[in-house]
Amino acid sequence: MNRAFQEMFGIADALADIPYAGRTDPSILRDALRKHGIDGDFRRIVAEFKERYVWHLERTLWETQGQVLPGIPELLSALHLREDVTLGLATGNFREGAQLKLRRYGLDGHFQSGAFGDDAEDRAQLVALAARRAARGREPARVLVVGDTPLDVAAALACGFVPVGVATGYYSQDDLRQAGASLVFPDFSDWQRALSLLLS
Secondary structure (H helix, E strand, O other): OHHHHHHHHOOOOOOOOOOOOOOOHHHHHHHHHHHOOOOOOHHHHHHHHHHHHHHHHHHHOOOOOOOOOOOHHHHHHHHHOOOOOOOEEEOOOOHHHHHHHHHHOOOOOOOOEEEOOOOOOOHHHHHHHHHHHHHOOOOOOOOEEEEOOHHHHHHHHHHOOEEEEEOOOOOOHHHHHHHOOOEEEOOOOOHHHHHHHHHO
16 A cells, blocks of 8 residues: 555655554545645545555565464355355455455455445445345344454444454454454454354
């Protein structure tokens, strides 16, 4: 994102001190523009920024030594196999960026639908849209929103969904509980226990 911003506006490290966790890419960009006093047609800026960002992301993803956290592939696979469960992705990432990240780490085959930063800048609207797409016109019996930030928890609560916290990011289990998460995990390394609790 910094590289794309610098190409467009000539400002290095422009997104320093702007929070990322649990936010949508357009809202992060909007904050960066505000921080540097840049005005203009936001839709046009987003379109150009997204194109440049995805170009850089496709290359930089392979420069970093990322990893899939323990238990996630197993948990996703177990949920994916169940006929009574539909897996959807609600992420603030631009769609193409999210697809690149999922493909890079071998997680792209698990989600039947999703909503992305391109779809809505507001996190709660994005989560609601992801749930509607996952339900495919049916009324879901229960929607769980799994996330690692208080913003994920707040979005779930705003939609009337069950917020599930997993403390694998910047926030502790206590932070996620205080935000209102109904169920909290330190991580998914014990994925079988997590599966049982998520389905109960």
